[in-house]
Amino acid sequence: MLDERSKKVLYAVIQCYINTPGPVGSRVVTKKYHFGLSPATIRNIMSDLEEMGYLSQPHTSAGRIPTDSGYRFYVDSLSAEKQLVNNVLTAELNKKFELIKKDINSFLDDASKMLSELSHYIGITMSPNTGMTTLRKIELLKYRDNRLAVILFTDEGIIQNRIVPVVPDISQRELNRIAEYINSRFKGRSLDEIKRLILKEMTKEKVLCDSLISEAIRICRNAFSAAPGNIYISGLSEVLRLPEFCDINRIRELLQTLEAKHIIVNLLDNIADSEGTQVLIGAENILDEMRQFSLVAATYKEGSRPMGTIAIIGPRRMNYLETISIVDSTAQFITKLLS
Amino acid sequence: MLDERSKKVLYAVIQCYINTPGPVGSRVVTKKYHFGLSPATIRNIMSDLEEMGYLSQPHTSAGRIPTDSGYRFYVDSLSAEKQLVNNVLTAELNKKFELIKKDINSFLDDASKMLSELSHYIGITMSPNTGMTTLRKIELLKYRDNRLAVILFTDEGIIQNRIVPVVPDISQRELNRIAEYINSRFKGRSLDEIKRLILKEMTKEKVLCDSLISEAIRICRNAFSAAPGNIYISGLSEVLRLPEFCDINRIRELLQTLEAKHIIVNLLDNIADSEGTQVLIGAENILDEMRQFSLVAATYKEGSRPMGTIAIIGPRRMNYLETISIVDSTAQFITKLLS
DNA sequence: CTTTAGCACTCTCCACGTCCGAGTGCTAAT
DNA sequence: ATTAGCACTCGGACGTGGAGAGTGCTAAAG
Incomplete structure (x- = not known):
């Protein structure tokens, strides 16, 4: 359905956009990635990709930016490369967490900080619902x-x-x-x-x-009335560096959502049911306030029973490969610690 | 040192500024507060107040805004009226907190939310250092x-x-x-x-x-290695409504400070030593990142021993009377609960 | 049939200039 | 001591215009 060349162009646009926000034009694609094609050809391909719904134009005669479907296509094609980054990360994680004699709550607090430090996005960890x-x-x-x-x-x-x-x-x-x-x-x-x-x-x-x-x-x-699981959120200041957070109202909306912790708890609890690392891109989120963002979540387990959830929230224009890897290997790491 | 009339003008300027940010001119003062004086006279008085360091001009031919010293003078003259508001608040607090069978930590979490709800600024509570x-x-x-x-x-x-x-x-x-x-x-x-x-x-x-x-x-x-006291911070989204938070960098600085919780813990621990409700206005704060804000803090006690601290952080242009009352009566309220 | 070069067109962004209003400081009159 | 009047200053809003980036289309080339 999508020939190899179009895919490459799509990925190129997405990667450009992830690195530097702002519409990416046909010229920069030819300059940075040497397809051996002229800007004009790239333009035609990009026009096709737009028709298919993977790219969009903020206004006529501007470059293209990826749509949610574009990101989705990209993310779905990522699983192969994931494992590779994972291994590198796991080594790093082992280094960072040498001294873990603490109880699970302060441990999760640290873990959320680590998630945000590694990803430069918002790190969230939830303690098991007791x-x-x-x-x-x-x-x-x-x-x-x-x-x-x-x-x-x-x-x-x-x-x-x-x-x-x-x-x-x-x-x-x-x-x-x-x-x-x-x-x-x-x-x-x-x-x-x-x-x-x-x-x-x-x-x-x-x-x-x-x-x-x-x-x-x-x-x-x-x-035996269960204590609600604690939730730890870090990296708010980190994420304000990003250009998509120039709009105060958007920040406020997000903060409001994050402060209403029970909302986040519910959100993540729903995700916890599904296997593996989940990615919700932009409008795929159920919460309106999260439509501008993407969420990468995974559950950690004890044995085979899911215990709690960790997640990263970042802009839609997120480095998905890295972020997914971070969430994935952190979840695995915590799982290993608990056993 | 400051005659009655000048005081009244100073208070008028401060109150105007608290209600609506932006330099306040001599005309609005005469319109809102009927001193029976013309704008020109007010201008002279304001000029005097500027010379004394209580007011300042953001630029020539703009209105005046209060300086830190101006606020300080205002706050120091407030103690009389404080008790009055306190009584009203205490009644309200009693209503809000009917069901407190919880443990102290989730209680303090709720208390920080309440502080921010009442004040519309940032509410902070600290559990006792164990x-x-x-x-x-x-x-x-x-x-x-x-x-x-x-x-x-x-x-x-x-x-x-x-x-x-x-x-x-x-x-x-x-x-x-x-x-x-x-x-x-x-x-x-x-x-x-x-x-x-x-x-x-x-x-x-x-x-x-x-x-x-x-x-x-x-x-x-x-x-017996003491667990560090927990700290609860609420109302970040609340405070973003305020016009002084239009600068993203300022928000980021503040968030960064608040996320480094040990810094806040230290800050409040220092304050905890002193008696009564403390007010730090703008540059009176030791922390550079807090220079743009004011902090109102008080300690709650168990018997006579100080246990923990609660605080509100807001803009320098803060409704001091109300905020001080909220902090004051909340601290007293918690103290009563603990005994 | 696919790719490319050329060209006209569109739209954003930024800088510049202008104007208006709010507010001051000063002076002279009350 | 207070006030009215006036000239002056400054910031913010608005409009204009040019530069730059990028597109879509057409026609030529491979």
């Missing part, structure tokens, strides 16, 4: 008179604590029994699952009226 | 074979967990003994203090060579 993590062990510790600290140990190495109100006269021994009960029944299940099971249990056993069990259920109900 | 918090109780729980979870309960209601590597063959019973030892010796002291004491202990008791104690010390050394 509802997905599996319980290894629960501990109940009396804290103040009417307060209980619930410590959840998960298989993923995440430790969480919640403070739960509790009847004042319960003893530590009773708490231990409750913890034991929970451990034996729910170990190895995800927190979300446990919460569901607990709710079922409630209706069943309330006839029993065992005050200890009912207190246990009450505690669990409070404790 | 080194300052006092130990109520420590629990050591074996987690994986060679991993130990240290749970620190503090008087301030903050629970922290650290994962510490440990010799594999230590039993839970031994851990309990170590915990008991730490509890008895260090309860009621701040984590920083404990860390210092531990270091001393090390040199003393290493002769003893009691393997249990030395293991305990090793654990503590790892566990």
Whole structure:
């Protein structure tokens, strides 16, 4: 459908445009890439590419800029070269992350900074939604008179604590029994699952009226409400260097979106379902405010279960090859760390 | 030094400028505030005020804008009116924060959002540097074979967990003994203090060579390294509406500063020492990048010990009365919550 | 039939000049 | 001491015009 020569011209235009924004004309293409063709021929080809929807003209008698479909075509043809860059990056990542004894949250904070440093775009990392993590062990510790600290140990190495109100006269021994009960029944299940099971249990056993069990259920109900995953965003200042961010209103829109973190969390959660590294180019984004940007996202896993998502947001005129590689190998790197 | 009439003119100019940016001329002053004086007289007074350093002219034959000293004079004369606004705000705060069973971190996140919503500037909150918090109780729980979870309960209601590597063959019973030892010796002291004491202990008791104690010390050394306080920043998009943020480079500088959170942490930590609500106007800021902005900060306390800091960053042309009130009453509000 | 050279045309960007309005400072009158 | 009047200054808006980059078309060449 697209002959080899046209492809080469398309890629050339895209690469030119990525390097220096602003419409790219037929002359620069002939100068930078030696196809052995004259500007006139290139013009004809570019005209064809425009008809096919891969290029567009901001105004008559200006050069061409890639459309979203143009980028898409380019990105889809990239997978082959990707692996190559990946290997180089992975080596670099290993160097950067020598000291990782930290907990996962501050680790992800650093990771988002690293994403933005490497790419010069916006780096985003999300910690696993705790509802997905599996319980290894629960501990109940009396804290103040009417307060209980619930410590959840998960298989993923995440430790969480919640403070739960509790009847004042319960003893530590009773708490231990409750913890034991929970451990034996729910170990190895995800927190979300446990919460569901607990709710079922409630209706069943309330006839029993065992005050200890009912207190246990009450505690669990409070404790297993999943904490929303944290999200870390870095590189905002980085991205303001780019010429596409000369419009204040566009910046504000983006910032507004990024500040409403739950929106981003949702966005990335949806992506998390699909395999591999996802690329959303411009208008492919569901969010209106993101239409001017592209998003590259991947999930990191623990074993085979997806845990969290990392992503990079940049201009549509993004260095896709590099960015995809960075996201890809960082996700793989985190996955390896978690196992 | 400054007669009543001049003061009134100064305040009028400042208030005009706060409402609508752009140099304010003698005519608008006479129109909006009825001093019973003609523009010419106002001009003379404004000329005097300029000579005294309270006003300045961006260029000849333009109106006047306040200087940092002008704002300072204005702010210093404000304390009387402050209390009045405070009371109104406190009522509003109480309404907004009904459901605060959350842990302190997500609470501070919300608080920073609230600061920015109320002020339309940038809201910042810092969680207490954990080194300052006092130990109520420590629990050591074996987690994986060679991993130990240290749970620190503090008087301030903050629970922290650290994962510490440990010799594999230590039993839970031994851990309990170590915990008991730490509890008895260090309860009621701040984590920083404990860390210092531990270091001393090390040199003393290493002769003893009691393997249990030395293991305990090793654990503590790892566990009591204070986690840096978290910092929450909201309202970036809010502030971009303001006309002073039309310059991309200025935005970038600010974002860069805000992203380097440790810089802000340092800045606010310094302020935390002083009593009451602090106002830094423009060049009074130590940080170059903050010279274009003003900062209003206050500390919240637990009892009499300062715990953390909250702040608002806005343009120099800031509604100081309102902003100071917001910061002031929010700090008081948090203080009350913690007790 | 494909490629190329030549040419007229289009559109943006920038620099320059002009004009208008807002505001000042000064002086003289009240 | 205050005010009215007036000349002066400066920034911002507007329009114009030329330079530059790039296109599309046509006709010639391979």
